[in-house]
Amino acid sequence: MTLAHGTVETPAFMPVGTRAAVKSVTMDQVRDLGPEIILANTYHLHVRPGDELIAEAGGLHRFMGWDRPVLTDSGGYQVFSLADRRQLSEDGVVFRSHLDGQLLSLTPESVVDIQSRLGADVAMMFDECPSWPATHEAAESAMERTLRWARRGRDRFEAVSAGAVDGVARSTPGQAQFGIVQGGTHKDLRDRSVAGTVAVGFEAYAIGGLSVGEPNDLMYDVVAHTAEQLPEDRPRYLMGTGTPEDLVESVARGIDLFDCVLPTRNARNGQLFTRNGPISIKNAKYARDWQPPDAECPCPTCRHHSRAYLRHLFMAGEIAAATLNTLHNLHFYLDTMRAIRKAIEFGTFESFRTSFHQTYSRRQPV
Amino acid sequence: MTLAHGTVETPAFMPVGTRAAVKSVTMDQVRDLGPEIILANTYHLHVRPGDELIAEAGGLHRFMGWDRPVLTDSGGYQVFSLADRRQLSEDGVVFRSHLDGQLLSLTPESVVDIQSRLGADVAMMFDECPSWPATHEAAESAMERTLRWARRGRDRFEAVSAGAVDGVARSTPGQAQFGIVQGGTHKDLRDRSVAGTVAVGFEAYAIGGLSVGEPNDLMYDVVAHTAEQLPEDRPRYLMGTGTPEDLVESVARGIDLFDCVLPTRNARNGQLFTRNGPISIKNAKYARDWQPPDAECPCPTCRHHSRAYLRHLFMAGEIAAATLNTLHNLHFYLDTMRAIRKAIEFGTFESFRTSFHQTYSRRQPV
Numbered sequence: 053m054t055l056a057h058g059t060v061e062t063p064a065f066m067p068v069g070t071r072a073a074v075k076s077v078t079m080d081q082v083r084d085l086g087p088e089i090i091l092a093n094t095y096h097l098h099v100r101p102g103d104e105l106i107a108e109a110g111g112l113h114r115f116m117g118w119d120r121p122v123l124t125d126s127g128g129y130q131v132f133s134l135a136d137r138r139q140l141s142e143d144g145v146v147f148r149s150h151l152d153g154q155l156l157s158l159t160p161e162s163v164v165d166i167q168s169r170l171g172a173d174v175a176m177m178f179d180e181c182p183s184w185p186a187t188h189e190a191a192e193s194a195m196e197r198t199l200r201w202a203r204r205g206r207d208r209f210e211a212v213s214a215g216a217v218d219g220v221a222r223s224t225p226g227q228a229q230f231g232i233v234q235g236g237t238h239k240d241l242r243d244r245s246v247a248g249t250v251a252v253g254f255e256a257y258a259i260g261g262l263s264v265g266e267p268n269d270l271m272y273d274v275v276a277h278t279a280e281q282l283p284e285d286r287p288r289y290l291m292g293t294g295t296p297e298d299l300v301e302s303v304a305r306g307i308d309l310f311d312c313v314l315p316t317r318n319a320r321n322g323q324l325f326t327r328n329g330p331i332s333i334k335n336a337k338y339a340r341d342w343q344p345p346d347a348e349c350p351c352p353t354c355r356h357h358s359r360a361y362l363r364h365l366f367m368a369g370e371i372a373a374a375t376l377n378t379l380h381n382l383h384f385y386l387d388t389m390r391a392i393r394k395a396i397e398f399g400t401f402e403s404f405r406t407s408f409h410q411t412y413s414r415r416q417p418v
Numbered sequence: 419m420t421l422a423h424g425t426v427e428t429p430a431f432m433p434v435g436t437r438a439a440v441k442s443v444t445m446d447q448v449r450d451l452g453p454e455i456i457l458a459n460t461y462h463l464h465v466r467p468g469d470e471l472i473a474e475a476g477g478l479h480r481f482m483g484w485d486r487p488v489l490t491d492s493g494g495y496q497v498f499s500l501a502d503r504r505q506l507s508e509d510g511v512v513f514r515s516h517l518d519g520q521l522l523s524l525t526p527e528s529v530v531d532i533q534s535r536l537g538a539d540v541a542m543m544f545d546e547c548p549s550w551p552a553t554h555e556a557a558e559s560a561m562e563r564t565l566r567w568a569r570r571g572r573d574r575f576e577a578v579s580a581g582a583v584d585g586v587a588r589s590t591p592g593q594a595q596f597g598i599v600q601g602g603t604h605k606d607l608r609d610r611s612v613a614g615t616v617a618v619g620f621e622a623y624a625i626g627g628l629s630v631g632e633p634n635d636l637m638y639d640v641v642a643h644t645a646e647q648l649p650e651d652r653p654r655y656l657m658g659t660g661t662p663e664d665l666v667e668s669v670a671r672g673i674d675l676f677d678c679v680l681p682t683r684n685a686r687n688g689q690l691f692t693r694n695g696p697i698s699i700k701n702a703k704y705a706r707d708w709q710p711p712d713a714e715c716p717c718p719t720c721r722h723h724s725r726a727y728l729r730h731l732f733m734a735g736e737i738a739a740a741t742l743n744t745l746h747n748l749h750f751y752l753d754t755m756r757a758i759r760k761a762i763e764f765g766t767f768e769s770f771r772t773s774f775h776q777t778y779s780r781r782q783p784v
Contacts, residue, residue: 072730076737078745080718101705101730108706109726117722339467340474352446356483360475364438364467371442371737379444 053256053287053308055121055173056226057113060088062287062308063396065299065389066123067382068316071096072106072116075316076374077382079117084352085382088120089173091311094166095127099149099156103169111171111223123311124172126163126232129260129292132181142197144178160204164229168212171223176258177205179232184264191236194261198234199248205229206252228255230289236261237270239277246281257282258289258309263298272301279306296325296388300408303392304401315385319377322366325384327411331359333377338363351383352376419622419653419674421487421539422592423479426454428653428674429762431665431755432489433748434682437462438472438482441682442740443748445483450718451748454486455539457677460532461493465515465522469535477537477589489677490538492529492598495626495658498547508563510544526570530595534578537589542624543571545598550630557602560627564600565614571595572618594621596655602627603636605643612647623648624655624675629664638667645672662691662754666774669758670767681751685743688732691750693777697725699743704729717749718742 053060067074067082070093074082082090092112097103109115112122131138131145138147144159158166160178167175178201182194209229211217231254235241249257259278262271275290282288289309290302299310315325322334326346331338333345344354345362353362353376365373388408395404419426433440433448436459440448448456458478463469475481478488497504497511504513510525524532526544533541544567548560575595577583597620601607615623625644628637641656648654655675656668665676681691688700692712697704699711710720711728719728719742731739754774761770 071734071736072727073734073736073738078718078738078741079722100734101726105706105726109708109724115724115727115730117727340471342475352444356445358475358481360467360471361438361481361483364481368437368439368466370437370439371740372439372444374737375444375741 055089055228056224057119057121057173058088060121061393063299063303063389063392064089064309065385066091066309066311067385068093068311068313069116069122071100072112074378074382076320076371076378081375081379082118082382085379085386087382087386089123090118090120091123091125092116092170092172093127093130094124094163094170094176095130095158097124097170098127098158098166099151103166107169107171107221107223111169113171113224121173123174123230124167124170124176125291126176126178127158127166128163128176128179128232129181131158132183140180142200160201161208164205164208164212165217165220168220168222168227171227173224173227174255175209175227175229177202177229177231177254179234179260181234181261181264182236184236184261184266186236188238188241191234191238191241195234195236195241195245198232199245199252202231202249202252202254206231206254230254230256230258232258232260232291233278233282234261235278237266237274239274242274242278243281246278250283256286256289258291259307260291262290263293263312268298271298272305275302275307276305282306296385297409297413299385299388300392300405303396304405312385315381316378319381320374322373322377323381324362324377325381329412329414333359333362333366335363345380346384349380349383349387351380351387353380353383421455421594422590423485423487423539424454426487427759429665429669429755429758430455430675431751432457432675432677433751434459434677434679435482435488437466438478440744440748442686442737442744447741447745448484448748451745451752453748453752455489456484456486457489457491458482458536458538459493459496460490460529460536460542461496461524463490463536464493464524464532465517469532473535473537473587473589477535479537479590487539489540489596490533490536490542491657492542492544493524493532494529494545494598495547497524498549506546508566526567527574530571530574530578531583531586534586534588534593537593539590539593540621541575541593541595543568543575543595543597543620545600545626547600547627547630548602550602550627550632552602554604554607557600557604557607561600561602561607561611564598565611565618568597568615568618568620572597572620596620596622596624598624598626598657599644599648600627601644603632603640605640608640608644609647612644616649622652622655624657625673626657628656629659629678634664637664638671641668641673642671648672662751663775663779665751665754666758666771669762670771678751681747682744685747686740688739688743689747690728690743691747695778695780699725699729699732701729711746712750715746715749715753717746717753719746719749
């Protein structure tokens with residue numbers, strides 16, 4: 053995947069840098085971990101410090117000190133999760149800032165403008181994200197509105213690209229825009245959403261509205277059904293997913309791009325992902341465990357520190373606990389993706405998949 | 419200063435690693451900053467995770483992943499600050515753990531044992547630390563008890579060194595023990611304390627009981643008066659001090675070793691030390707300030723980030739704010755010490771001192 057700030061080998065995992073920072077680590081540390089792309093959040097950055105300020109800084113890359121690709125989500129997911137603080141209409145969403153209660157709005161057009169100012173390599177279109185479970189009727193209505201917003205968002209994107217929108221500069225020339233397929237867990241709606249979104253025409257396509265509480269098997273089924281209809285020559289992005297198992301299983305179903313807060317959020321809660329499955333470092337049994345979290349892991353945390361030390365830091369509430377756990381978990385995710393890419397390259401993905409599950413969860417692939 | 423885990427160029431500043439971690443940064447980051455020695459806290463490590471556990475790990479160095487010298491304080495200062503939770507007698511101090519209320523005690527002997535298990539390069543003797551202001555009578559009584567504890571502590575230290583104390587292993591062969599001079603701001607008491615402590619005989623000596631609220635000029639006066647009486651061929655350690663100005667002024671008065679929580683604690687509160695004095699990064703005037711915190715500073719924070727970005731991280735409550743501010747402040751302290759050492763080497767300390775004050779505080783040296 054070739055973007056304005058560089059090339060991304062796929063399938064790839066994007067660490068989440070919600071507020072222009074990957075939680076608990078510095079950008080230097082992120083750089084050392086080696087991801088080729090990270091994600092930042094349009095909603096959060098619009099509210100604070102503001103996309104105008106970031107544009108003044110020369111865009112998100114210069115603002116945060118990161119020179120590789122960045123993808124910004126559309127803010128849709130965040131806004132829709134503010135269930136009691138937002139009003140939805142055909143035009144867009146009006147909501148109260150979670151910070152100061154100020155009345156703000158996002159529309160398919162304004163989201164394009166904000167992301168132009170932020171200067172992401174990839175801007176996501178604005179979509180309506182229904183919660184799960186959604187009736188066929190509710191999912192259909194959200195999916196159809198999302199299609200109308202796709203058209204409006206793409207038109208705005210092309211106008212901004214042509215320099216035809218006053219007051220909206222683009223911090224990153226060559227920005228791409230990805231469309232988002234909705235439709236909940238209803239396959240007929242996914243079919244119509246794919247057809248409509250591809251008809252509008254984006255640089256690539258994402259599957260939205262999954263990983264929102266539905267059973268895993270159902271998610272895998274919808275992913276397989278949807279991914280195979282998306283253009284083969286474009287990366288397919290499964291938004292907000294998932295566990296290490298989800299990554300392997302979704303790649304098996306055709307997915308090329310992921311983002312998820314799990315490795316960073318769970319690190320702060322003391323969960324470490326290892327080749328033999330996740331462990332909770334606060335468990336008393338690790339108090340005198342002098343092994344690294346994962347004996348085979350070459351990350352800075354595993355190279356220098358024992359489970360006993362990490363448990364001590366966690367129990368003591370030291371900030372370094374969050375940092376070291378995050379470094380390990382992100383390394384684990386990125387390393388899993390490297391192993392997947394290598395397996396695909398050598399034509400051994402199926403045997404990688406089997407052995408991953410045997411080691412990680414001692415379960416058969418679903 | 420040659421210690422079991424290496425040589426320390428003096429004058430030196432020790433970053434504070436209270437609970438076997440320098441707050442907000444990883445040991446890898448500390449290593450990259452280049453201090454030759456760090457400090458850890460006997461009291462905190464005794465309470466959690468326990469010195470027995472750390473001895474099992476092979477000592478503090480292995481436990482925390484740090485292979486250069488470590489100094490552990492005696493725990494005295496922490497215990498005496500638990501004013502309403504401790505009972506003081508000639509034997510030592512009985513106190514309730516700040517964690518679980520468990521009844522614990524520290525004596526001149528047990529503090530030696532704990533530090534032997536921790537395996538610091540330098541163990542500090544147990545002293546009685548009166549609060550400020552102290553009457554002549556109160557300061558005299560604490561100073562005299564401290565002298566009696568010096569004798570007991572040194573006897574125990576020698577017994578443990580000789581392997582003559584059952585159940586107390588020493589994780590670091592070649593551990594040194596420093597004596598502590600007390601006496602508050604009363605010069606006659608400082609004189610008696612120096613004479614008595616030197617008579618007991620330690621590898622080196624510290625000045626305790628300052629930086630506890632007394633005016634700066636008074637502290638400098640007591641430092642000058644006390645330091646000049648301490649053996650010339652041994653490092654002189656001023657405990658718990660201080661601001662960048664305090665470091666320069668105390669070196670001028672003969673001090674070789676410092677520790678202080680200011681660079682790390684103030685970092686977490688958004689204060690950054692710069693060549694032109696401290697700045698508070700949360701100040702609104704930095705919202706669009708694209709300069710680094712300190713234009714001349716080569717630290718990772720200043721190399722990659724602007725004041726505007728650091729302000730954003732701080733206002734957003736990102737953990738990376740604490741980390742980046744800490745990296746900068748520690749670098750500033752360590753760099754100031756490097757500049758001091760270089761000035762001493764080249765015989766230009768007085769002109770360094772003048773220009774430091776002109777730039778940093780625009781004040782004359784006191």
